[in-house]
Amino acid sequence: xxxxxxxxxxxxxxxxxxxxxxxxxxxxxxxEVVCIIGPSGSGKxxxxxxxxxxxxxxxxEVRVDGIRVxxxxxxxxxxxxxxxxVFQRFNLFPHRTALENVIEGPVFxxxxxxxxxxxxGRELLARVGLADKEDARPAQxxxxxxxxxxxxxxxxxxxxxxxxxxxTSALDPELVGEVLAVMRTLAEEGMTMAxxxxxxxxxxxxxxxxLFIDGGVIVEAGPAKQLxxxxxxxxxxxxxxxxxxxx
Amino acid sequence: xxxxxxxxxxxILLEGLRLTVIVTLASLLLSTALxxxxxxxxxxxxxxxxxxxxxxxxxxxxxxxIVQLFYIYFVLPELGIxxxxxxxxxxxxxxxxxxxxxxxxxxxxxxxDHGQIEAAQxxxxxxxxxxxxxIVPQAVKIVLPPYGNTMIMMLKDSSQASTITVxxxxxxxxxxxSSTFKNSTVFTLVAxxxxxxxxxxxLFVGWLERRSKKS
Numbered sequence: 001x002x003x004x005x006x007x008x009x010x011x012x013x014x015x016x017x018x019x020x021x022x023x024x025x026x027x028x029x030x031x032e033v034v035c036i037i038g039p040s041g042s043g044k045x046x047x048x049x050x051x052x053x054x055x056x057x058x059x060x061e062v063r064v065d066g067i068r069v070x071x072x073x074x075x076x077x078x079x080x081x082x083x084x085x086v087f088q089r090f091n092l093f094p095h096r097t098a099l100e101n102v103i104e105g106p107v108f109x110x111x112x113x114x115x116x117x118x119x120x121g122r123e124l125l126a127r128v129g130l131a132d133k134e135d136a137r138p139a140q141x142x143x144x145x146x147x148x149x150x151x152x153x154x155x156x157x158x159x160x161x162x163x164x165x166x167x168t169s170a171l172d173p174e175l176v177g178e179v180l181a182v183m184r185t186l187a188e189e190g191m192t193m194a195x196x197x198x199x200x201x202x203x204x205x206x207x208x209x210x211l212f213i214d215g216g217v218i219v220e221a222g223p224a225k226q227l228x229x230x231x232x233x234x235x236x237x238x239x240x241x242x243x244x245x246x247x
Numbered sequence: 248x249x250x251x252x253x254x255x256x257x258x259i260l261l262e263g264l265r266l267t268v269i270v271t272l273a274s275l276l277l278s279t280a281l282x283x284x285x286x287x288x289x290x291x292x293x294x295x296x297x298x299x300x301x302x303x304x305x306x307x308x309x310x311x312x313i314v315q316l317f318y319i320y321f322v323l324p325e326l327g328i329x330x331x332x333x334x335x336x337x338x339x340x341x342x343x344x345x346x347x348x349x350x351x352x353x354x355x356x357x358x359x360d361h362g363q364i365e366a367a368q369x370x371x372x373x374x375x376x377x378x379x380x381x382i383v384p385q386a387v388k389i390v391l392p393p394y395g396n397t398m399i400m401m402l403k404d405s406s407q408a409s410t411i412t413v414x415x416x417x418x419x420x421x422x423x424x425s426s427t428f429k430n431s432t433v434f435t436l437v438a439x440x441x442x443x444x445x446x447x448x449x450l451f452v453g454w455l456e457r458r459s460k461k462s
Contacts, residue, residue, distance in 0.1 A: 052369055053368075054365055054368060054369060077371045077373065078371070080368065080369055080370065080371040081370075081371040084369065084370075085365075085369040087362060087365065087366065089362050090362075091360075091362035091363060091365060091366035092366070093363065093366070093381060093385075094385065095384050095385055095388075104370065104380065105370040105371065108372070108376060108380055109370055109371040109372055109376070110371075153370075157370065157371075
């Protein structure tokens with residue numbers, strides 16, 4: 001059996017006296033798309049942030065490609081080049097153009113020659129449908145366009161997995177589709193993805209598995225269609241009822 | 248009468264003006280470099296460094312510039328460290344202003360959205376590269392208008408170098424006035440010369456502020 005790309009083994013995390021992750025166990029295999037759903041404040045985003053070391057965890061172990069994630073170890077840099085992250089609020093560099101945002105990591109972190117990074121950067125922008133925007137600054141782009149640049153920036157690192165932290169939650173409803181479409185293509189191409197999302201339609205169609213998190217524990221996990229259509233646990237049923245029929 | 252005296256005094260005052268410009272520019276350079284060091288120590292996340300920088304800035308801020316100049320020029324020689332008056336003036340003003348510069352730089356750095364730090368980290372950037380590629384370039388825009396104001400203040404405060412015998416513009420004026428008794432002519436000229444140097448800076452700051460509001 002091959003090493004999973006991402007492994008979480010009994011992961012605990014406190015914010016002060018608040019015990020936000022209470023023993024998370026999960027693995028994500030190569031090529032798998034896992035959606036993480038759950039009420040706000042349940043610890044979904046914290047899980048992703050522990051995977052690439054943006055947040056420290058204080059119990060258990062997180063492994064990426066078999067290497068223990070430790071924020072204070074030198075290995076954290078290479079781990080972060082193995083798993084890219086796409087943020088809810090895009091976090092593009094506002095002082096750089098779309099293309100410069102995309103090549104920043106390859107050129108300055110991975111020390112790739114600028115010429116080849118530029119060629120690949122243009123290809124990636126074309127892939128997310130923004131070939132004509134390479135010279136635009138983030139301020140000149142719509143939310144959906146910014147998020148697609150952010151996805152291109154993540155892809156430019158040639159990662160083994162991409163973490164998506166509520167990638168469509170900050171978008172106007174009419175812009176959600178264009179971002180989900182790009183993510184769907186990535187999934188079809190075999191990219192390993194962990195997606196924290198409220199888009200149940202996306203989860204049902206694209207995800208291999210869904211984890212339902214509440215109160216810092218995985219309440220229920222299973223194949224996407226099964227978990228979303230026939231949830232077993234009452235808390236999952238209750239959550240899905242409220243999300244799917246909000247009124 | 249005024250114009251005749253003015254024509255006579257002007258070349259003498261220009262000598263002082265030359266020293267004023269040198270003291271201002273050199274201490275501006277020093278205060279900027281040192282201020283950036285304090286600011287980066289403050290935001291380094293290393294507690295000992297941050298604490299040291301904070302103490303240094305508070306000590307510097309809490310002592311009048313003139314006393315710092317006296318200390319460097321009159322006290323340090325007793326400890327075997329001797330500077331010329333010009334050197335002492337540049338070092339003293341540079342250190343004194345580094346405290347204000349650092350507070351300005353720190354405010355600029357801390358104004359950057361935390362998401363920028365996370366984006367840089369998630370690309371695998373270390374602290375130094377994140378500062379150089381992501382944080383500082385954005386902070387510069389925020390910091391520039393107050394930096395311009397500091398330049399104006401330093402130009403005027405360079406006159407304090409006169410207290411440790413640097414014959415800059417204010418001192419030259421005082422010497423001329425006390426030897427010729429033409430107080431009004433001399434000090435009017437001195438004031439005008441400072442104003443001529445300040446006004447372009449003031450206009451520059453105004454332009455920076457308008458520009459930063461636009462973006």
